[in-house]
Amino acid sequence: MSDDAKKPKPILQLVGVRKTFGDFVAVDRIDLDVRQGEFLTIVGPSGSGKTTLLRMLAGMDVPSEGNITLHGELINDVPPNKRPTCLVFQSLALFPHKTVGDNIEFPLKVRGVDKETRKARALELMRVVRLPESYHGKNVMKCSGGEKQRVALARALAYDPEVLFFDEPLSAIDYKLKKVLEKELKDLHRETGKTFIYITHSLEEAMVMSDRIGVMRAGRLVQVGTPEQIYAEPADRFVSEFVGEVNVIEVARGADGAWTGVDLPGTYRITPPKDTAAERAFVVVRPEFMRLLAEGEGADNCLEGKIYNEYSLGSRLQYQVHVGQKVMLVEVPRGRLAPLQIDATVRLGFDARDAIVVGN
Amino acid sequence: MAFRLPTAGTRSAIPVGLLLLLGFAAPLVAIVAYSFATPRSFDVFTSFTLENYAGIFDVENTVWLSFLWSGLFALATVVLLAIFAYPIAYGLNRVFGRWSSLVSILFVFPLFVSENVRLYGWVLFFIKNGVLDGSLKAFGFEGGPDVLFTPGMILAGMLYTYLPFMLFPMTLGLAMVPGDLIDAARDLGAGRFQIWREIELPLAMPGILIGMLLTFVLGIGAIAEAKILGGQSVIVIAHDIEIAFTYSQNWPLGSALAVVITGFIAVLTLAVFGRLDLDRLLGRR
Numbered sequence: 241m242s243d244d245a246k247k248p249k250p251i252l253q254l255v256g257v258r259k260t261f262g263d264f265v266a267v268d269r270i271d272l273d274v275r276q277g278e279f280l281t282i283v284g285p286s287g288s289g290k291t292t293l294l295r296m297l298a299g300m301d302v303p304s305e306g307n308i309t310l311h312g313e314l315i316n317d318v319p320p321n322k323r324p325t326c327l328v329f330q331s332l333a334l335f336p337h338k339t340v341g342d343n344i345e346f347p348l349k350v351r352g353v354d355k356e357t358r359k360a361r362a363l364e365l366m367r368v369v370r371l372p373e374s375y376h377g378k379n380v381m382k383c384s385g386g387e388k389q390r391v392a393l394a395r396a397l398a399y400d401p402e403v404l405f406f407d408e409p410l411s412a413i414d415y416k417l418k419k420v421l422e423k424e425l426k427d428l429h430r431e432t433g434k435t436f437i438y439i440t441h442s443l444e445e446a447m448v449m450s451d452r453i454g455v456m457r458a459g460r461l462v463q464v465g466t467p468e469q470i471y472a473e474p475a476d477r478f479v480s481e482f483v484g485e486v487n488v489i490e491v492a493r494g495a496d497g498a499w500t501g502v503d504l505p506g507t508y509r510i511t512p513p514k515d516t517a518a519e520r521a522f523v524v525v526r527p528e529f530m531r532l533l534a535e536g537e538g539a540d541n542c543l544e545g546k547i548y549n550e551y552s553l554g555s556r557l558q559y560q561v562h563v564g565q566k567v568m569l570v571e572v573p574r575g576r577l578a579p580l581q582i583d584a585t586v587r588l589g590f591d592a593r594d595a596i597v598v599g600n
Numbered sequence: 601m602a603f604r605l606p607t608a609g610t611r612s613a614i615p616v617g618l619l620l621l622l623g624f625a626a627p628l629v630a631i632v633a634y635s636f637a638t639p640r641s642f643d644v645f646t647s648f649t650l651e652n653y654a655g656i657f658d659v660e661n662t663v664w665l666s667f668l669w670s671g672l673f674a675l676a677t678v679v680l681l682a683i684f685a686y687p688i689a690y691g692l693n694r695v696f697g698r699w700s701s702l703v704s705i706l707f708v709f710p711l712f713v714s715e716n717v718r719l720y721g722w723v724l725f726f727i728k729n730g731v732l733d734g735s736l737k738a739f740g741f742e743g744g745p746d747v748l749f750t751p752g753m754i755l756a757g758m759l760y761t762y763l764p765f766m767l768f769p770m771t772l773g774l775a776m777v778p779g780d781l782i783d784a785a786r787d788l789g790a791g792r793f794q795i796w797r798e799i800e801l802p803l804a805m806p807g808i809l810i811g812m813l814l815t816f817v818l819g820i821g822a823i824a825e826a827k828i829l830g831g832q833s834v835i836v837i838a839h840d841i842e843i844a845f846t847y848s849q850n851w852p853l854g855s856a857l858a859v860v861i862t863g864f865i866a867v868l869t870l871a872v873f874g875r876l877d878l879d880r881l882l883g884r885r
Contacts, residue, residue, distance in 0.1 A: 298787060299787075300783055300786075300787070319786070320783070320786045320787040321786045321787065321788075321789045321790060321791060325787075326787055326788065327783075327784070327787050329780055329783070329784055331778070331780050333778070333780040333781050333783065333784035335781060335784075335785075335798075335799060336803070337802045337803060346785070346788055346790075346798070347788040347789050347790075349798075350785075350788065350789050350790040350791070350794045350798070351789055395788065396788075398788075399787075399788050399789060
């Protein structure tokens with residue numbers, strides 16, 4: 241990498257980390273450098289091994305193979321209570337028999353901090369996570385979903401960890417509040433300067449908050465990069481599909497060396513894949529880069545299809561267009577085009593620079 | 601129509617309502633009524649006197665010794681069983697894994713045999729020239745220890761009989777502690793003992809208290825252990841009540857004793873359930 245020199249030193253380093261349960265490989269040979277102070281999100285569908293990975297980082301599971309080092313020291317077998325790391329659970333794992341204040345003070349209490357100092361610190365942290373001071377004596381189970389999030393966060397911060405882990409803590413929160421909490425979490429990351437490692441199945445969530453995103457699939461880390469890199473240069477078809485709704489066109493190299501769509505008639509001009517030996521590849525075109533061509537208008541790649549349906553996405557309109565046996569999605573800003581009729585025949589086009597060519 | 605058929609729910613409740621009325625409420629009323637009847641008479645509902653109660657609370661009367669023995673046995677049973685059952689309950693929840701159900705069945709199994717039969721089995725085992733003593737002598741040893749018919753033996757019998765009643769509520773109580781909370785407490789720096797004291801014990805407390813209450817109530821009313829294993833060396837309160845109703849044919853006294861012990865247990869139960877805020881402990885509010 242070119243920016244090696246200015247890259248901050250890794251705080252956490254994973255080398256060949258693998259975790260098996262019997263014959264099942266949950267996490268398969270993961271190499272990852274987590275930089276000091278970054279907000280790193282691991283994204284993957286359920287069952288991709290991201291929670292197992294997190295549990296190993298937090299010390300609740302021990303890797304079957306490989307090494308995890310913190311500041312260069314091997315911590316594979318260090319138990320969670322001896323690690324300067326803290327996990328915010330998906331369930332939040334708040335102590336139901338304790339008040340908000342006692343929950344937040346718990347890590348200080350077990351460390352033997354005296355009562356006054358504990359309370360002062362708890363109130364300070366409650367300010368940081370935007371909880372009213374009057375909540376100190378409140379039954380934690382009487383708090384709302386969003387308030388519970390804040391309590392869990394404050395409790396984790398009270399431990400004063402170097403690295404904070406998050407296991408999808410926002411998954412049970414309604415959309416609107418989630419958007420608010422995502423931004424607050426990113427602000428909190430800035431304010432505390434700590435290293436955050438966040439796990440989610442929602443790339444959308446990851447995009448909002450993260451400095452870097454790692455995409456996991458079937459126990460492997462498929463790609464690690466900035467949100468821009470993940471969006472613009474997905475490593476493969478899986479990552480590109482994970483980013484959002486995309487059109488995927490399977491292409492093959494013909495006898496003449498030119499690339500054309502498989503079972504999808506049209507005119508093509510496709511940038512060949514990096515892997516020069518490949519016979520087949522996938523062209524990924526986002527719906528917003530797919531255009532409805534006007535009479536006489538051209539594009540690098542042209543397809544002909546029929547409009548099947550129209551969906552309103554607020555500021556944009558999305559059309560489902562059937563091209564042969566395939567379904568294509570096209571998005572246009574609202575009011576840009578004259579209304580289109582269902583079942584009308586249209587020409588779709590996209591330029592080579594707007595398409596991403598990936599392997600499997 | 602003037603007559604309206606009661607709802608299906610009410611109709612369904614009639615059989616069990618009748619059963620409770622005849623089998624539970626009526627005897628209770630009879631006992632309370634008898635306790636106010638003239639001593640050594642059967643003038644229930646026709647006489648009223650506090651003599652029976654006065655007799656029980658008379659310092660000259662040694663019946664307080666029976667209350668004391670029953671209370672001590674029950675208390676010792678609760679304390680010792682709590683200590684014995686906790687590790688087993690913990691094991692059933694977190695250590696034994698798929699063997700848990702087998703271990704549970706083994707603990708339940710003795711309940712299928714009548715308590716008296718089991719206790720007489722103990723007598724046969726420990727009695728002079730019995731299984732233990734006789735076998736040891738046959739092999740040329742001194743002979744078994746003379747433990748039968750002592751208060752210690754009564755306590756041992758009670759511990760053995762009531763173990764399941766402490767173990768299973770306790771196991772359920774411990775099962776109510778979410779594993780996440782233990783992981784979280786550990787992650788936040790708590791050691792084993794701190795996790796136990798701060799998280800596990802308070803959250804399992806409903807189950808533990810129910811187990812304690814159950815064994816205490818059973819223990820204070822226990823009679824078979826004292827009669828069979830104790831050989832009447834100690835008279836417990838339930839035994840006193842039995843004597844009053846049988847040999848001495850003094851139903852009013854027996855009833856008064858029964859009312860006193862029932863009242864004591866009722867107060868205790870209400871106190872424990874009052875303290876035991878199940879909803880809060882289960883995190884429902």
